[in-house]
Amino acid sequence: MQKYSLFLLLIVVAISLMAGCNPLTPNTGESTITITDALDREVTFSDLPERIVIAGRGTIIIVDALLAFPEGQQRLVAYAKTDQGKGSFTQVLLPALDTVFANDASAEEIASHQPDVVLLKTYMQELGNALDLLSIPVVYFSMETFEEYQNELLTMGTLLGDAQRAEVLAAYYADIVTEVEQKTQEIAEKPTVLFLYYSSRDGTVAFNVPPLQWAQSEMVRRAGGNLVWSSIPLENNWTIVNFEQVAAWNPDIIFLTAYFDNVDQIKQQLVDDPQWQALSAVDSGNIYAIPTAFYAWDQPHTRWGIAQLWYAQKINPQNYLDYDFHLLANDFYALFYGWSPDKYEQVIRPILQGDID
Amino acid sequence: MSQDSTKSSKTKGLLLLTALLAVIALLALFFGRYPSPGITNPFALATDPLGQSIIFNLRTPRVIAAILLGMALGGAGFIFQQSFSNPLVEPGFLGVSPGAAFGSALAILLFSGQFFLIQTFAIIFSLGGLVLSLLIARIIPDNNYKLNLVFSGIIVSALFSAGLGIIKYIADPLSQLPEITFWLLGGLWSAAWPRIIPIILPVMASFLVLLIFRWRINLMGLDDRVAFTSGFNVKKEKPLFLFFAVIGVALLTSIAGIVNWVGLIVPIISRTLFGGNARFTLPASMINGAIFVLICDTIARALFAGEVPLGVLSALLGSLSFLIVVIFRRRKAL
Amino acid sequence: MIAIALQNVTFSYPDQKPIFETVNLRLFGNQVITLLGPNGSGKSTFIKLCMGFLAPTAGDILFNGDLPVKKVPVHQIGNYVAYVPQSESFPYHLSVFDYVLLGRTGKNRLIQMPTASDTAVAEEILRKIGIETFAERSLQELSGGEQQLVAFARALAQQAPFLFLDEIAAELDLKNTLQVLRLIRDLAADHTIIFSTHDPQIAEAISDSVILFSPNSEVIIGQPKELLTSQMLTKLYEIPSGIIRENPIQINWL
Numbered sequence: 001m002q003k004y005s006l007f008l009l010l011i012v013v014a015i016s017l018m019a020g021c022n023p024l025t026p027n028t029g030e031s032t033i034t035i036t037d038a039l040d041r042e043v044t045f046s047d048l049p050e051r052i053v054i055a056g057r058g059t060i061i062i063v064d065a066l067l068a069f070p071e072g073q074q075r076l077v078a079y080a081k082t083d084q085g086k087g088s089f090t091q092v093l094l095p096a097l098d099t100v101f102a103n104d105a106s107a108e109e110i111a112s113h114q115p116d117v118v119l120l121k122t123y124m125q126e127l128g129n130a131l132d133l134l135s136i137p138v139v140y141f142s143m144e145t146f147e148e149y150q151n152e153l154l155t156m157g158t159l160l161g162d163a164q165r166a167e168v169l170a171a172y173y174a175d176i177v178t179e180v181e182q183k184t185q186e187i188a189e190k191p192t193v194l195f196l197y198y199s200s201r202d203g204t205v206a207f208n209v210p211p212l213q214w215a216q217s218e219m220v221r222r223a224g225g226n227l228v229w230s231s232i233p234l235e236n237n238w239t240i241v242n243f244e245q246v247a248a249w250n251p252d253i254i255f256l257t258a259y260f261d262n263v264d265q266i267k268q269q270l271v272d273d274p275q276w277q278a279l280s281a282v283d284s285g286n287i288y289a290i291p292t293a294f295y296a297w298d299q300p301h302t303r304w305g306i307a308q309l310w311y312a313q314k315i316n317p318q319n320y321l322d323y324d325f326h327l328l329a330n331d332f333y334a335l336f337y338g339w340s341p342d343k344y345e346q347v348i349r350p351i352l353q354g355d356i357d
Numbered sequence: 358m359s360q361d362s363t364k365s366s367k368t369k370g371l372l373l374l375t376a377l378l379a380v381i382a383l384l385a386l387f388f389g390r391y392p393s394p395g396i397t398n399p400f401a402l403a404t405d406p407l408g409q410s411i412i413f414n415l416r417t418p419r420v421i422a423a424i425l426l427g428m429a430l431g432g433a434g435f436i437f438q439q440s441f442s443n444p445l446v447e448p449g450f451l452g453v454s455p456g457a458a459f460g461s462a463l464a465i466l467l468f469s470g471q472f473f474l475i476q477t478f479a480i481i482f483s484l485g486g487l488v489l490s491l492l493i494a495r496i497i498p499d500n501n502y503k504l505n506l507v508f509s510g511i512i513v514s515a516l517f518s519a520g521l522g523i524i525k526y527i528a529d530p531l532s533q534l535p536e537i538t539f540w541l542l543g544g545l546w547s548a549a550w551p552r553i554i555p556i557i558l559p560v561m562a563s564f565l566v567l568l569i570f571r572w573r574i575n576l577m578g579l580d581d582r583v584a585f586t587s588g589f590n591v592k593k594e595k596p597l598f599l600f601f602a603v604i605g606v607a608l609l610t611s612i613a614g615i616v617n618w619v620g621l622i623v624p625i626i627s628r629t630l631f632g633g634n635a636r637f638t639l640p641a642s643m644i645n646g647a648i649f650v651l652i653c654d655t656i657a658r659a660l661f662a663g664e665v666p667l668g669v670l671s672a673l674l675g676s677l678s679f680l681i682v683v684i685f686r687r688r689k690a691l
Numbered sequence: 692m693i694a695i696a697l698q699n700v701t702f703s704y705p706d707q708k709p710i711f712e713t714v715n716l717r718l719f720g721n722q723v724i725t726l727l728g729p730n731g732s733g734k735s736t737f738i739k740l741c742m743g744f745l746a747p748t749a750g751d752i753l754f755n756g757d758l759p760v761k762k763v764p765v766h767q768i769g770n771y772v773a774y775v776p777q778s779e780s781f782p783y784h785l786s787v788f789d790y791v792l793l794g795r796t797g798k799n800r801l802i803q804m805p806t807a808s809d810t811a812v813a814e815e816i817l818r819k820i821g822i823e824t825f826a827e828r829s830l831q832e833l834s835g836g837e838q839q840l841v842a843f844a845r846a847l848a849q850q851a852p853f854l855f856l857d858e859i860a861a862e863l864d865l866k867n868t869l870q871v872l873r874l875i876r877d878l879a880a881d882h883t884i885i886f887s888t889h890d891p892q893i894a895e896a897i898s899d900s901v902i903l904f905s906p907n908s909e910v911i912i913g914q915p916k917e918l919l920t921s922q923m924l925t926k927l928y929e930i931p932s933g934i935i936r937e938n939p940i941q942i943n944w945l
Contacts, residue, residue, distance in 0.1 A: 101662050102661070102662045102663040103663070104662075104663035104664060105662040105663050106390065106546065106658060106662070106663065106664055107415060108389050108390045108391045108411055108415055108416075108658070109390045109391075109662045109663075111391050111407060111411060112390055112391045112392050112393060114407070126546075126547060129549070130415065130546075130547075130549065133410070133414040133415060133549055133550075134407060134410045134411055134414060134415065135406075135407075135410055136407075235526070235527065236527070236528070360788065360810055360814075360826075363827070438783060439782055439783055442780045442781070442782065442783055443783075444783060503780075569802050570801070570802055572796070572802075572803070572804050572805070573796065573801065573802070575782060575785070575789070575793055576793060576796060577782075578780075578781070578782025578783060578785070579779070579781075579782060579793065580776055580779035580780055582739065582742070582744055582774055582776060583774060583775075583776065583779055583842075583845075585742070585743075585744050585765070585768065585774075586742060586744075586768055586769050586772055586773055586774040586846075586849070586851075587769050587793060587794060587796050587797055587849070588765060588766040588767065588768055588769040588796055588797035589765070589796070590765040590766070593765075628783070628784050632784065632785070632786060632789075632829075633782060633783050633784030633785040633786070633789070633829070634785060634786065634789045636789075636804065
């Protein structure tokens with residue numbers, strides 16, 4: 001009986017050891033860098049990671065932020081596809097880097113690029129766990145709200161050894177947010193606003209509204225909009241609304257985005273449609289197509305600063321007279337990616353859709 | 358005597374299959390996308406800790422999971438086909454797979470990330486699906502119990518599918534929904550040691566039980582009255598053996614999602630080779646299942662950069678194999 | 692003495708009127724006992740009761756005078772009774788030999804594989820019935836008559852004293868029927884065979900005892916000569932019928 005129990009004990013111990021095995025052993029030497037990522041994980045590096053890989057879904061947010069650092073541009077060695085159908089902005093920034101892989105690549109595939117660190121969105125934990133098993137360091141980013149940008153730009157700066165640059169970038173957004181919030185407070189009566197995403201996938205047309213916690217809603221609210229769709233039950237994803245509902249709301253302003261279609265064409269279709277003409281927003285010319293170049297600007301990638309100002313101007317024009325958005329965009333690309341005005345005119349301006357003039 | 362020679366040739370066949378499985382498993386360990394798509398040079402691994410880590414932490418548990426999954430599906434498929442005297446049933450049809458799917462999706466929705474709960478829910482709803490099917494079959498007022506089971510299986514599967522649809526509707530599209538959707542197509546991409554280790558013992562125990570009683574399992578295919586006079590307690594033993602068959606499937610489904618076709622086609626092929634006697638064909642079906650899933654899974658993870666859902670490959674290879682078997686069957690094995 | 696005794700047995704399916712009421716009789720001895728009656732008169736039910744497959748609503752069924760059927764462990768039932776149904780679904784693609792071996796299962800321990808002696812018994816039985824060439828064929832390949840013989844073999848493999856045959860001659864052609872009946876007469880030398888049929892001619896040909904099942908739940912046991920009369924048969928089948936015994940056309944078929 002005793003031998004039997006001892007044997008069982010050994011098995012239990014062996015299994016627990018294997019199951020509880022933690023591949024991330026702490027550094028015995030002096031750790032040079034410790035960062036806390038978007039999931040509150042502490043990740044330590046003895047040296048600045050030289051080979052950075054960005055993987056999984058939702059990569060455009062992380063990639064565009066990383067490439068705003070010169071060190072980021074040097075150290076990115078491979079990334080998961082960032083093309084949303086209108087071309088690859090990443091290719092424009094790094095034409096020599098063609099190690100692009102699928103968004104659903106496996107841990108093994110990612111490992112074959114020999115990363116020193118892999119950057120993932122916070123919802124890619126399955127993939128992160130697999131990389132953990134291979135002792136490949138993972139840092140999670142969220143970067144969907146203003147607060148997250150402030151925190152995580154600094155994290156990125158630490159990761160790249162350039163905290164100064166991070167502060168410059170963070171200050172850019174802080175300035176915009178401060179300005180907009182101040183001017184929004186001065187609005188006596190907030191107009192009603194509807195944010196619509198037009199999708200025509202699978203051949204069926206659908207108008208969708210975003211959840212209230214997403215960046216799209218947050219930015220419109222900050223700009224002074226009274227969100228009409230906050231009253232209906234919303235899912236954790238785009239919620240389809242039909243025209244009747246839109247007519248019932250009859251908002252003062254409509255912001256329109258279309259990730260996979262030409263937003264100018266879509267807006268024209270609606271403006272020509274007698275049904276939509278009955279809406280006060282369309283009738284009064286207050287339906288606006290959100291600017292889109294490589295990416296639609298309503299998403300929380302680096303351009304959201306311009307988008308924030310753009311919403312604010314549409315909602316509250318008096319406070320933003322003489323704002324030239326091409327100039328603002330120009331300044332953005334110069335600050336973030338070191339572009340000359342010529343480059344903006346050559347690369348972005350020709351493909352720019354939306355109400356930006 | 359002809360009986361002895363049949364026995365020994367079948368035994369040799371089983372040994373051959375086992376050897377084949379061992380060889381394929383070994384090859385699978387050295388095949389993947391690191392450091393580049395194709396075969397991993399074992400000698401280069403000596404100086405490559407990342408490569409070693411991939412083999413040990415990613416591929417080995419995955420190969421083991423594939424083998425266990427194949428054995429569970431092959432074994433349960435054979436037992437189901439025997440019990441219902443119907444070569445067109447597979448382990449999923451009595452609400453086992455849809456139940457596991459529903460349970461896992463529910464757990465992903467409620468407790469996303471907590472794998473232990475996902476597995477538990479999968480097992481509970483999987484066995485629940487089986488129980489529900491058996492109960493409904495009893496309630497249906499008709500004496501043809503086997504036909505009733507087909508009906509109740511359809512009903513229970515439909516119920517769980519509807520529930521699943523609702524869950525997909527509610528799920529978070531960025532984190533939960535892709536997981537649920539991918540998982541429904543089947544895949545062993547999450548088969549790491551922490552998930553495999555807890556289930557190895559119960560799964561192997563269930564296999565052991567089924568193999569030990571494999572002669573008795575032949576009785577499951579008999580008419581109830583005939584089985585009764587052969588000493589088989591139909592009311593107790595039949596559900597018991599079905600449960601043991603289902604346990605392995607439920608546990609592995611909680612890791613691998615729904616993988617169709619294996620439980621259907623592998624027993625049929627095994628019967629072509631080894632006849633209908635569970636004494637040889639149950640182990641044969643299990644080993645064949647392991648080989649089948651192992652090949653599918655190795656292709657699934659190595660063919661492209663991203664994972665191909667296992668269910669897609671098993672359907673593809675399964676239907677091709679089925680076609681070949683049907684066209685070329687020598688014995689009327691179907 | 693090996694016997695199956697029914698004491699005051701009443702049986703009815705739930706919410707239906709009784710099929711039998713207070714039946715008292717004993718099945719014993721090396722003989723053929725024929726259960727005769729029109730379809731639906733309860734012959735199959737009677738067999739299921741005697742086997743222990745169904746439990747009586749009232750009364751007892753005893754083996755050997757003192758062992759209630761319901762107390763016999765299920766695993767040992769096969770040592771007392773063997774059963775051949777009119778038609779059965781067979782395990783898929785099992786060989787005839789393996790199927791016959793299934794009949795030996797009750798003789799062995801729960802996890803035991805068939806032994807050499809099991810194989811020997813099976814071979815002997817196949818030879819005795821004359822179907823040893825079937826051994827490797829698949830059950831599904833056989834004709835109805837061949838399947839019946841195989842089922843017979845399986846039941847015989849049990850080497851149980853009681854053999855219940857439920858309307859097995861009903862769908863056989865003449866040749867197979869004769870073969871089966873001849874076999875039954877042979878086996879009666881050392882088994883108690885309970886054989887149900889709705890055909891009085893067959894009953895007349897092979898019975899040592901007869902049990903009549905009339906549609907009004909009456910069960911009568913007796914000798915063929917006294918029960919297989921025009922009067923009894925007309926009452927049984929509710930149409931004028933009888934068996935001609937004087938100067939019959941003798942067919943030497945037994």
